[in-house]
Amino acid sequence: SPRSLPGSIMHHLWLMLLPFLGLVSVAPAEKGLEFPRYDGKDRVLDINDRNYRKAMNKYSMLCLLYHEPIPDSKELQKKHQMTEMVLELVAQVLEEKDIGFGMVDAKKDAKVAKKLGLDEVDSVYVFKEDRVIEFDGLLSANTMTEFLLDLLEDPVEVLDNALELKAFNRMDEEIRLVGFFKNQESEHFEAFKEAAEQFQPYIKFFATFEKTVAKQLTLKMNEVDFYEPFMEEPVTIPEKPHSEEELVAFITKHRRPTLRKLRAEDMFETWEDDIEGIHIVAFAEEEDPDGFEFLEILKEVARDNTHLPDLSIVWIDPDDFSLLIPYWEKTFKVDLFRPQIGVVNVTDADSVWMAMDDEEDLPTAQELEDWIEDVLSGKVNTEDDDEEDDDDDDDDDDDDDDDDDEDDDDDDDDDDDDDDDSDEDEDDDDDDDDDDDDE
Ligand SMILES: *[C@@H]1O[C@H](CO)[C@@H](O)[C@H](O)[C@H]1NC(C)=O
Numbered sequence: 001s002p003r004s005l006p007g008s009i010m011h012h013l014w015l016m017l018l019p020f021l022g023l024v025s026v027a028p029a030e031k032g033l034e035f036p037r038y039d040g041k042d043r044v045l046d047i048n049d050r051n052y053r054k055a056m057n058k059y060s061m062l063c064l065l066y067h068e069p070i071p072d073s074k075e076l077q078k079k080h081q082m083t084e085m086v087l088e089l090v091a092q093v094l095e096e097k098d099i100g101f102g103m104v105d106a107k108k109d110a111k112v113a114k115k116l117g118l119d120e121v122d123s124v125y126v127f128k129e130d131r132v133i134e135f136d137g138l139l140s141a142n143t144m145t146e147f148l149l150d151l152l153e154d155p156v157e158v159l160d161n162a163l164e165l166k167a168f169n170r171m172d173e174e175i176r177l178v179g180f181f182k183n184q185e186s187e188h189f190e191a192f193k194e195a196a197e198q199f200q201p202y203i204k205f206f207a208t209f210e211k212t213v214a215k216q217l218t219l220k221m222n223e224v225d226f227y228e229p230f231m232e233e234p235v236t237i238p239e240k241p242h243s244e245e246e247l248v249a250f251i252t253k254h255r256r257p258t259l260r261k262l263r264a265e266d267m268f269e270t271w272e273d274d275i276e277g278i279h280i281v282a283f284a285e286e287e288d289p290d291g292f293e294f295l296e297i298l299k300e301v302a303r304d305n306t307h308l309p310d311l312s313i314v315w316i317d318p319d320d321f322s323l324l325i326p327y328w329e330k331t332f333k334v335d336l337f338r339p340q341i342g343v344v345n346v347t348d349a350d351s352v353w354m355a356m357d358d359e360e361d362l363p364t365a366q367e368l369e370d371w372i373e374d375v376l377s378g379k380v381n382t383e384d385d386d387e388e389d390d391d392d393d394d395d396d397d398d399d400d401d402d403d404d405d406e407d408d409d410d411d412d413d414d415d416d417d418d419d420d421d422s423d424e425d426e427d428d429d430d431d432d433d434d435d436d437d438d439e
Pocket residue numbers: 276277278345346347348350381382383
């Protein structure tokens with residue numbers, strides 16, 4: 001069960017979600033809804049100095065999990081095997097798609113890791129043509145599969161008609177770009193496509209070659225509009241036409257939106273993109289009437305304050321992260337059946353939450369805006385209540401936080417024993433340099 005799995009600091013959370021893997025269907029009599037189950041065949045390669053180049057050449061995409069050295073402890077080995085099973089299942093499901101899968105051990109395969117530029121342990125790196133895409137999301141079979149399928153698609157989706165435009169307009173949770181170009185051969189479209197490849201699959205790129213569609217988007221020839229999530233109006237990227245570099249620079253600069261939804265496929269990247277050590281976090285269930293209403297207020301406040309460079313609110317729909325709900329409720333001491341907004345310190349997960357005076361009443365846009373202003377000015381912060389403590393926090397709560405650290409220590413201890421291969425690694429350091437050159 002999720003409860004028995006260790007690790008509750010943020011970057012270890014994905015391990016709690018591994019039970020997704022255990023989708024076991026009750027043998028159905030009918031056909032058509034058979035969930036894949038791991039068939040036991042080894043598809044994930046143990047990547048090393050001798051086989052990595054071959055693997056790179058063999059597949060159109062190579063997906064590598066860069067992992068901590070395999071520990072001696074049985075329990076931690078089980079944890080490691082669970083992770084490997086996620087990759088095995090994804091490899092099985094995507095068997096026809098010409099994607100290679102492999103594991104790179106941070107200690108045993110340190111040289112290969114260095115050559116390939118892998119630096120963040122427990123991350124997945126996808127090699128596609130001359131690009132490396134880091135997957136910094138939830139390591140579940142579902143999320144990984146969706147991510148890889150998205151990567152196989154064209155980086156730019158073409159809008160041909162009003163119906164497709166309608167679908168585009170509904171994607172308001174996403175960062176999107178749309179451009180109008182003469183045709184597929186246009187050099188400006190080519191630059192747009194090159195830029196798209198650098199953000200695929202996290203940022204969606206669209207293009208149209210149709211005057212009627214362009215007119216509805218109010219786009220002139222070679223113009224590109226940038227849509228921030230939840231905003232009503234796009235921003236036109238100035239000084240068309242754009243080179244690939246100009247587009248990349250603009251997107252990089254404007255990438256952090258005022259309001260963003262936490263997504264499984266890049267949740268850790270989002271969490272790491274904190275603002276001076278904190279996140280403003282809003283919990284709201286979109287399918288719940290109160291949650292929906294709160295979200296509407298939140299969007300309004302975000303639209304009114306999108307000019308503030310330091311404002312970026314992370315919206316979490318608890319429905320998307322069911323396995324995390326008990327953890328969040330315990331850590332943040334909030335009731336996630338109700339909408340909540342608060343400040344979370346990402347160093348120690350200390351938090352303060354906006355008091356919603358009347359249980360029944362959601363804050364008005366003005367009240368929410370005032371509260372956000374107090375957060376940005378530092379009047380509302382996670383540190384003040386550490387001494388005053390006029391909430392009903394009792395001392396027991398603080399002890400909970402320490403458990404996290406203990407889990408973490410366990411991991412480190414076990415790693416120490418595993419140095420069988422380290423000598424070997426150093427020995428062939430010399431033949432290494434030639435290899436680097438042919439890359
Ligand atoms: C977050 O918590 C850490 C550790 O308790 C503290 O040193 C830091 O000042 C806090 N940051 C903010 C912005 O409150």
